[in-house]
Amino acid sequence: MLLYNSKPYVLQVIFITLFLTQLSKVQSTTLTSFTFPNFWSNSLENGTEISFLGGATYTPGALHLTRIAEDGFPMKSDAGQASYSHPVFLWNSTGHEASFYTSFSFLIKNSDVPKVTADGFALFLAPPDSSVKNYGGCLGLVTSYATAADPSKNQFVAVEFDTWPNVEFPDPPYPHIGIDVNSTVSVATKRWENADAYGNRIATAHITYDASSKIINVLLTYDNGRPYVLSHVVDFPKILPTWVRIGFSAGTGYNETTYILSWSFTSTLDSSKIRALTQNLRSSASYSSM
Structure with a gap:
């Protein structure tokens, strides 16, 4: 069992726990809040809390974003999505816009040989009626490599964890973390x-x-x-509708499967709380990198 015992991690967990406790008390500004400290709940099986599309499945303890083949290895050329079953508010015409914080732990199981593992996964926000798309470098978010780089063909915002540099579109030539806006060609990468x-x-x-x-x-x-730190300007009202679907999306090309082990999300109209949390997270990251 993996034990977290580093001082920066402990301080970070303590701060986030206190922050979320305080934030949950501000009912007038809290919009959506949910926490899955693990995925052992029997209610996950009926879809009332988490919805599954494509190859995504659930077994006690984790969300599996893509399938495992009969031989016990991750299924190649598969795509899947697991998302919160209720729509999440982002903004409205009166000028109200949600700020949010989400945290999740994950494990990507793959070969230790980079050339035989692909392609990664993403946390995404998309219209409520969106569906899982293609496998591989499309990450379940876009229909084809031809449309992957065309923002006019897609509608989503995502943070991707990309394990395979796709030459089909201008990916960096190495694994990367990226912020995506209507395209799996990231607007910012690390x-x-x-x-x-x-x-x-x-x-x-x-x-x-x-x-x-x-x-x-x-x-x-x-x-x-x-730690890895990345940021970029994203104007949600110009990209997504008032209500969205939030979840995880993955695509495989080779031997790889992604497990989501925990997940929490909180949105609020009080952006100052999110701003304070962001500053503390960055301070924690700076401290842990020393």
């Missing part, structure tokens, strides 16, 4: 070191969106490892 991307290690991602600044922030952490 190199994801091979030891982490292919290391079969549990990671924790923290993502915040501050509606007042229009900035989405990403922090990826490993126990006893250097």
